[in-house]
Amino acid sequence: MAYRLMKGNEAAVIGALLGGCTHFFGYPITPASEIAQGAAYWFPLSGRMFMQSESEVSVINMVYGAASAGARAMTASSGPGIALMSEGISYLAGARLPAVIIDMQRSGPGLGNIWPEQSDYNMVVKGGGHGDYRNIVFTPYSGQEMLEMTRDAFEIADTYRMTVFILSDAYIGQMMEQVSIDGPVFHGKRKDWAVYGDAQSRNNLITSIHMNTHLQKEHNDLLQSVYKQVSADLVDYETIDTDDADIVMVAYGICARIGLSAIRVLREQGVKAGLFRPKTVWPFPACAIGDLAARKTKLLVVELSSGMMADDVELAVKGRTEVARFGMVGGVTPKVEELVQAVTDMIRGGRDA
């Protein structure tokens, strides 16, 4: 077995190549610039297109144009850039265009700083743009997953004609790990709805405007039915040592990595602790978390925000078990012993739910 040692940001570029992405539109922002830099190197080298745009607003509309023309297109940015793209993402949803966007989350609000937070959760998962739409959101926690989730995102985006987000963070992007590159290579196929500038597609129309209220309702109902299908098809998560657990940490991205270390320490101390790691946060693994709640397993939601994912956990729990929030912001990540302490406190009943 041969591995390459690479950063999560580079793994994302390779995932995009394997996923059949032909168009990358980028704009620099720390800590996501390495993805654009990698694409600027790899895309032309492999006969694909990389372009640096004048702004994130333009980036997302270039993605819109390329996707309209049938291409597998993507971009990568961080919170401030994703915020600027939000209008365009709403239009992508309205026009039912497939796209892949990577968000290497940094600290906010405003300019914040370049260290990791997970505070874009609401913007990305709940939809930062206007209107009643959804994005499919994957949450990688390793270099290997950066590659695989980005690769698979293009297939999924085309299947459901939706935007797929890779919601990652500065640590997962900067960290170097062993990554194996031996998966399938995908390619986009001709789409019957896209506009190719030929006779066959002449009657096609890419739009998000439906002036007739009944037609808009019909369109929005269609979107909702797609979202329902996605919810049935794509929920993904990993459980580690949850079967006999008295307490389970719920975390994604870098927090799941720290959580993994913490439950090892706790198990050594004889504490029955487990880790529940959503690999998709939309659709959210509400049923699986509901099952834990039904068993009265205590849940500690660990994230680099004040509790954005914790809101979704509580919706899934519906008051059936104790849920505590461990949030850390500003670019600081929790130490393993801090999580161990938080779990210990919760078991003793000392931590406010």
Added chain:
Amino acid sequence: MPDTNEKFGRSSVFYDTFERRGAEEKSTHYCPGCGHGTVQKMIAAAIEEFGIQDRTIFLSPVGCSVFAYYYFDTGNIQCSHGRSPAVATGVRRTLRDAVIIGYQGDGDLAGIGLAEIIHAASRGENYSVFFINNAIYGMTGGQMAPTTLLGQRTLTSPNGRDQFNDGRPIGMAELISVLPAPVYVERCSLSTPKQVLKTRLAVRKALRYQIERKGFSFVEILSPCPTNWGMTPIQARTWVTEHLETVFKLGRLKDYDEDVPVPADPVLHPIDDQQMLTLLTAGGIPTVKTSVEKRPSRSFKIGGFGGQGVLSAGELMAACALSEGYRVSWLPSYGPEMRGGSANASVICSDDPIGSPVVDTPDVLLAMNGPALDAFEHTVAPGGVILVNSSVVNQKTRRTDVSYYAVPATEMAKEAQLISAANVVMVSACLAVTGFLSIQTLRESIPRVLRKKAFLERNLGLVDATITYLQQQEII
């Protein structure tokens, strides 16, 4: 209905009935006397004449012409407000042979989408832009536009546009024409039949240049909006002549010149899958587990000045561990820290999946300078190892519960005339004193991590020199 088409001269590029507007609908949504219908008829006629209907993609903007797709029997993409040039760019970079028509109003192009149009023009995107300037926001009901004239009353300039409060009208054709890339820029008008005919020629030329792949064309068209100007259609045409044309001078500002470079050919030639996989896996590290027993995990912290090779020392360590079958993680200090000042890297090697990549209590500390020793010596796990670069670090550790080693890494690197390779000395020494990974693995890993292959021999020489030094000092 061919007879109707013949009678009204409707182009075959328009749908016969406008089903997208409503069943059997035959009339447009434009107001009487509006310029949009005139321009769109000219565009449709040109598409028909050039025989490019199948190839044409019409980009509808936001504004009154948002519904251009009701009428054009071509590929249609509706764009968000002002972003049509970015969408055109995305389409152009995907489809080489499509004929792309950008059609934007004054709010869309000169207001909210100013950045997009300037940059698309500046890149010389091969497409044709028709800019309908009627000095007012039409669809929203008559608000001030970037091209509204001074003194012109609108719903949001009820006392007339004031230069100090509202700025002056923007001349887009002039602005575009000063950029080097556009091949054709002209301002036309719909005020009189003569001007309409001139506009017709401009529309044709802008499309012809695109078909010939010459590059970016921009036609600004002064157009009446009787409804929002509060005029009859005839009064409105007169107002175009008497007011708009005096501020926005008609004429050709730029035309094709052989010196303008031909835009890049957008054809992509993707390499085949196997070729790509070969490229992507080049430099892969063959991994052979050196033990069937589970080995203890090790964590390292490497600290020093930026430029001492701190991060690549970590990478080298990780590459060595990976080739001996460990799972590895490497985490840098990054960002502003990287630009001078301190740098540090955390490396973990383990037979189990690695949890947190952050190293809070390293088993081994490699301190390449004094500040790194100060910052991290207290974090080293009891029984751990501290290795310092004694060329730079003068003080010894205060810890008594760790093993302490000193190697003059910078001096040794200087002696080998490879000042940047003090990190190789540190990693060599680290592996030699801990016995964690074999020196042979290190030799094999250096060429995988080293970026300047010319220095390979000198780097390998430094590994030997380090071992010799440690033996002479009876450290190993």
